[in-house]
Amino acid sequence: MLLAFAREDGAGSPLAPSPVVDALARAGVPVVSTEPDQPRWSGANVGVRVAREREREGFFLDPARPRSDVVADLAPPAEGARLLVAETGGGERALAVTGLERFARCAFQGYAQVVLDARESDLMTELPDAREEGTLIHEALAAAFLATKELWPPRPRPFEAIVARGEAAADAVLERWQGHAPLRAVVRLRVRDAVRAVLRVAIEDETWDFALAEQPFGSRAEEAWPVFVLAAGELRLALRGSIDRVDRAHDAGSLRVIDYKRSKSTVTASASGLGETALQVPLYARVASRALGVPGTGAYMPTQARDVGPGNKPSAKAAARMEELVAPVSGGFTKIEQRALAIVASARAGLLVPIPASEAECRLCDVSGGCRKPRFAMAPAEDGEEEQGSAPSGG
Numbered sequence: 536m537l538l539a540f541a542r543e544d545g546a547g548s549p550l551a552p553s554p555v556v557d558a559l560a561r562a563g564v565p566v567v568s569t570e571p572d573q574p575r576w577s578g579a580n581v582g583v584r585v586a587r588e589r590e591r592e593g594f595f596l597d598p599a600r601p602r603s604d605v606v607a608d609l610a611p612p613a614e615g616a617r618l619l620v621a622e623t624g625g626g627e628r629a630l631a632v633t634g635l636e637r638f639a640r641c642a643f644q645g646y647a648q649v650v651l652d653a654r655e656s657d658l659m660t661e662l663p664d665a666r667e668e669g670t671l672i673h674e675a676l677a678a679a680f681l682a683t684k685e686l687w688p689p690r691p692r693p694f695e696a697i698v699a700r701g702e703a704a705a706d707a708v709l710e711r712w713q714g715h716a717p718l719r720a721v722v723r724l725r726v727r728d729a730v731r732a733v734l735r736v737a738i739e740d741e742t743w744d745f746a747l748a749e750q751p752f753g754s755r756a757e758e759a760w761p762v763f764v765l766a767a768g769e770l771r772l773a774l775r776g777s778i779d780r781v782d783r784a785h786d787a788g789s790l791r792v793i794d795y796k797r798s799k800s801t802v803t804a805s806a807s808g809l810g811e812t813a814l815q816v817p818l819y820a821r822v823a824s825r826a827l828g829v830p831g832t833g834a835y836m837p838t839q840a841r842d843v844g845p846g847n848k849p850s851a852k853a854a855a856r857m858e859e860l861v862a863p864v865s866g867g868f869t870k871i872e873q874r875a876l877a878i879v880a881s882a883r884a885g886l887l888v889p890i891p892a893s894e895a896e897c898r899l900c901d902v903s904g905g906c907r908k909p910r911f912a913m914a915p916a917e918d919g920e921e922e923q924g925s926a927p928s929g930g
Contacts, residue, residue, distance in 0.1 A: 588907065595912035600890065609885035619883045622650045629753040629762045629775035630879070632815050638878050639812045640896050643889035645882060647902040654901060669797055671712060672726050672838050673779060675705040676795065677748035679730050680737075680780065687744040688785070694738055698731065705730040725840075732843035733795075733836070743782035743791060750778045752822050760826045763818075765872050772879050778819045781827075792819040792833035799842035802835045806853040810860045810871060812892050817860040817871035824861070832857050890915060 560566045587605050594606040602608040611619060623638075624630030630649070638645030647653040679701035686697050709723050737745065752760035753775025763774040780793040794816050796802045805813040816833035824831035834849045834857070849857075860871040868876075889906035891897060897908065 591907040592909060594889070595908045598913040598916040600888075600915050602888070607886065607888040607890075609887055611885045616883065616885075619650065619885070623879045623882050624773045625771050625879070625883065629773040632774055632776040632818050635774065635818075635875060635878060636812065636814050638882050639814060639874075639892065641889065641891035641900070642882060642887045643906045644891070644896065644900055644902060646887045647905050653905065665797060668722055668726070669795075669838075671708070671722070672729050673749065673795060675708045675726050675730050676733060676780075676838070678704040678708045679734060680745050680748045683734075684745060690741065690785075692738055692741070697738055698734055701734045702727065702731060728840040729838045729843070732840040733838060736843055737782075742785060744785055745780070746783045746790070747778070747781040750781055750823075752776060752778070752826070760822065763822045763825065765868070765876055767866065767868070767876055770876055770880055772876055774818065774822075774875070776815070776819065776822070778823060781823050783827075783829075787829070789829050790820075790823055790827055790831045792816060792823055792831065794819065794833065794835050795838050796835050797837065798839050799837045802837050802842075805835045806849065806856075808892070809853060809856050810874060814871065814875065817857060817869075818875065820857070820861050821869060821871065830861075832861060 556566060590603065590605045594600060594602075600607070604610050609615075620626060621628065622630075624635075634645065634649040637648050682704035683697045683701050686693055686700070705727060709726060712723070737743075750760065751758065753762035753773065754777075765772045765774075778792050779795045782791050782793065784790065794805075796805060805816075807813075810817060813835075816835060820831035820833040832854075834853070837843055860874075861869050863869055864873070889908060891900075897903060
């Protein structure tokens with residue numbers, strides 16, 4: 536056995552051998568001291584890197600946002616272009632609808648997370664984060680609705696039977712959940728309250744009957760619907776995802792998809808960006824319509840118990856916008872399908888502009904700093920500024 540270690544780090548500072556090295560050396564294991572690898576950058580390469588970094592940061596310091604092949608308008612070579620096509624649903628692997636939304640919110644964020652697979656490390660803590668709690672709520676709600684599926688069509692509905700059976704199914708999910716700390720017990724109570732509230736609102740709405748929960752499409756699951764494919768000439772987009780809930784109208788003539796959100800404020804934010812940065816509900820409605828053969832609509836629904844109730848139905852404006860997005864227009868496409876094609880066309884052309892649709896995205900971005908945006912940056916120029924994420928839409 537030969538154990539090697541460095542005496543200096545890359546900056547030339549001394550490094551003390553670890554206790555393991557000392558122990559092995561005392562035991563007679565041969566130890567060889569090595570010098571750290573020298574940087575492989577030549578002077579010319581360092582100059583190019585410095586110039587690029589200055590240009591990337593300078594992009595945000597100039598309110599005109601000057602685009603170039605270094606920032607925002609990459610014009611990828613042939614190999615890079617093929618990679619962009621493959622990673623954005625143009626190849627064998629379908630693009631997740633959530634990934635498409637990332638490109639809609641910020642093209643650079645979409646590139647970093649979808650193409651480069653950049654993610655923030657998940658840290659396990661005593662209290663589950665919003666993502667973990669949201670996953671648990673989704674699983675508990677799916678179990679509650681699936682356990683009561685045959686109880687939804689009858690009129691009048693057996694209110695108490697649905698609530699009792701649904702809560703029991705949700706409790707079974709919570710029992711399997713690995714979390715016994717006191718703080719996690721609080722989350723369990725919140726999840727149970729959310730399930731009860733969502734069930735009660737659904738029972739009171741007799742226009743719709745529950746049909747499906749966590750319905751996948753474009754995956755290898757046995758129950759999954761096919762990949763959702765959009766094609767316009769040479770532009771092809773394959774999408775995959777999972778629909779939180781599908782309801783059928785009591786007369787079976789239409790359907791709606793429900794996408795759960797954490798709170799009323801999150802629902803409001805999604806509704807305000809409907810069709811621009813919020814794409815899931817209208818696209819899921821199109822997926823379900825194609826699979827089930829009836830017209831579809833959809834809505835976002837909060838899951839926090841305090842936000843759930845008859846008074847929190849989608850606004851008339853949001854409902855009208857949904858109808859507009861899923862109605863066929865030119866070329867046989869709907870507006871939401873045109874929007875989806877426009878987003879990927881722009882990304883595949885290398886228009887990966889690091890300017891989000893909303894500045895709030897930068898505060899929550901998992902790849903914050905990857906675009907080299909400084910903490911304080913000039914506001915983009917308003918006069919003559921191009922529309923972000925622009926690519927001609929159409930069939």
